[in-house]
Amino acid sequence: MTARGERVAQVASYGGDVARCGLVAPASTDELADVLARASGAGRRITFRGGGCAFDTQSLNRDLVVSLDRLRGLRFSAGATRVAAGAGEPWGELVRAAHLRGRMPPVVVTTAFASVAGTTSGLCVSRWTPVHGPDGDHVHAVELVTARGRRLRLTRDDAALPAVTGGLGYLGAITSVELALRPHAHDQVETRLVAAGGIGEVLAACAPGALPAGGEVTAYGALLPDLRRGMAFQSRHVSGQARRPFRAVHQPRSALRLLGELLLVTHAGTRLVGEIAYRLRGERHVDSLVDYTFFMDGDTRFRRLGRRLGLALRLVQQSFAVPVAAGHELIERARRVFDAAAVVPMFSDVLYCPADRALLSATHGMAGFIVSFAFSPRTRGRLARIERALRQLSRDCRALGGRVRLTKHVHADPDDLAAMYSATLPRFHQLKRALDPDGAIRNEFLERVFPSLAGRPTP
Ligand SMILES: Cc1cc2nc3c(=O)[nH]c(=O)nc-3n(C[C@H](O)[C@H](O)[C@H](O)COP(=O)(O)OP(=O)(O)OC[C@H]3O[C@@H](n4cnc5c(N)ncnc54)[C@H](O)[C@@H]3O)c2cc1C
Structure with missing residues (x-):
């Protein structure tokens, strides 16, 4: 059965995977409900x-891929709270x-192109996650x-909301998503270097205790490709300051950023960029808020351009959440695992995240560091080595009491993932059976990551 308005299309992930599918983009909630009821009735697999x-x-x-891209619109409450x-x-x-209304969402993903839903x-995290x-x-x-095709409105009183978020x-x-907004009068961000040195120093500067009280300042770390050194930064919102752009990082449209992205595609270039960034580090920068x-989006711009030119630009990025005390050990193990696999992360960063309630969140009930590693493999052999290394690191992460985040790449054995999410997976499973009794919403990702949720026994 073909859905109304369905056409054959090729869809791609940001990492570079592609799939041919039937694609439908309903123009209204009514149309969406109709498409879903018919497709699930016909036994189709929906994403x-x-x-x-x-x-x-x-x-x-x-x-069947159902795009929600046409469901748009912003409705602000009185006072835009x-x-x-x-x-x-x-x-x-x-x-x-x-x-424009003097407001900002507390936490904003670092690409303008991701959708709100x-x-x-x-369950995205970003620069202001340590605070919010x-x-x-x-x-x-x-x-x-x-x-x-049933319509529901879930509020904070509903047990299903923390299952839908994440x-x-x-x-x-x-x-539709109803979000809180904070008062926000500023249009710039000041970034200060607060640590440069060994991993211990960087983690100490990113730990929650290192943040000034008041919630006006956030902190995050960037690690060098050797995973032995890094830098930590603090940011706060400001206005009326003379611009001191952080061209290589916070200026997505700068030529320097484009050059940096190009260099990051090779191991030698990655090491060079890391070394230059470390040696020429500035103490203070002021960039526009946007x-x-x-x-x-410096990366987005580079990849769009490259793919238009026919370059196969793959990207692998995986994030691990571990208790604060295990942050140093995870990075040390990552260094050993990546060295053994002869792969070099093009960038790695660290962010503190408070505990939350979302069922499939890597920080469910556990505050910790989120450590991310990104690679830009140019050959199939290197891609395979990276995936194997990440699978090994996922096992180490489990041993350290941590979890792999499900939002980025997930190269991990399903038994490790099932153990990491064992406290919340049964509840998610119950909700899945209640809200999607036919198991219609599933794809290869779900089958690989949580086979039990996709209706398959764990291998
Ligand atoms: C350049 C770049 C920067 C990024 N920065 C960050 C960051 O700072 N922090 C972070 O945490 N992540 C970050 N990400 C990851 C990204 O934010 C997440 O992958 C996000 O889920 C993408 O949203 P999307 O609308 O593009 O979703 P898609 O790729 O279209 O979908 C992502 C997931 O959401 C589901 N989904 C999409 N729309 C709906 C809907 N209407 N209803 C139900 N499910 C839906 C999909 O099924 C899929 O599981 C970044 C990604 C890129 C490419």
Whole structure:
């Protein structure tokens, strides 16, 4: 059975995987409910898609992909303390409209192109997470259409809300997200270097105790490719300061950033960029709010350009959450695992995240460091070595009491993932059975990561 408006299409992940599928983009919630009821009745395998920024294959499927891109719109409450955003609204538009009203969402993903429902489904974290937690903590309500076409409004009183935030769309299609907004009068961000040296020093500067009281300052770390040294930065919102752009990082449109992205594609270039960044480090930078917020769009711009030129630019990025005390050990083990595999991460960063309640969150009930490693493999052999190394590191992460985040790449054995999420997976499973009794919302990602949720026995 073909859905109304369905066409054959090729969809891609940000990491470079592609899948041929039937693609449908309903123009309204009614149309969406109808498409879903018919498709699940016909036994089709359904996946939802927003901005398509997922690194792994979370939003790919070889059967039916339902794009929520046409469900847009921003409705601000009186005083703009909240906004109800259509599922497909890109974060760039939301930030622009909120800022015009003197408001900002507390946590904003670093690409303007991700959709509001996509990041709600991924439970995204970002520069302000050390202070405000993951973005799902600021979701007041979502509107959901289940696989059978039933419409629900979930608020903070509903047990299903912490399953939908971070639930990667496996419980239904989000059509609208109601988010909290904070007063925000500034239009710049000041960034100061607060540590440069060994990993212990960097982690100490990123730990929650290192942040000044008041919630006005955040901190995060960047690690050098050798994973022995790094730098930590603090940022705060400011206005009226003379610009001192952090060109190589917080200026996504600068030529220097483009050159840096190009160099990061090779191991030698990666080491060179790391060394230059470390030796020529500046003490203080002032960037515009938008450039700072969406700084990863330097990477987006580079990859779009490269792929238009026919270059196969793969990207692998995996994030690990571990208790604060295990942060140093995880990075040490990563260094050994990557050395043994002869692979060099093109960038690695560290961010503190408070504990949260989302069922499939890597920081569910556990505050900790989120450590991310990104690679840009140019050959199949190197890609395979990276995937094997990440699988090994995932096992180490489990032994350290941590979890692999499900939002980025997930190269991990299903038994490790099942153990990491054992406290919350049964509850998610119950909700899956209640909201999607036919198991219609599933794809290869779910089968690989949580076979039990996809209706398959764990191998
Ligand atoms: C350049 C770049 C920067 C990034 N920066 C960050 C960052 O700072 N922090 C971070 O945590 N992540 C970051 N990410 C990851 C990204 O934010 C997440 O993958 C996010 O989920 C992508 O949202 P999307 O709309 O692009 O979703 P898609 O790729 O379209 O989908 C992502 C997931 O959400 C589901 N989904 C999408 N729309 C809906 C819907 N309407 N209803 C139900 N489920 C839906 C999909 O099924 C899939 O599981 C970044 C990615 C890129 C490419």
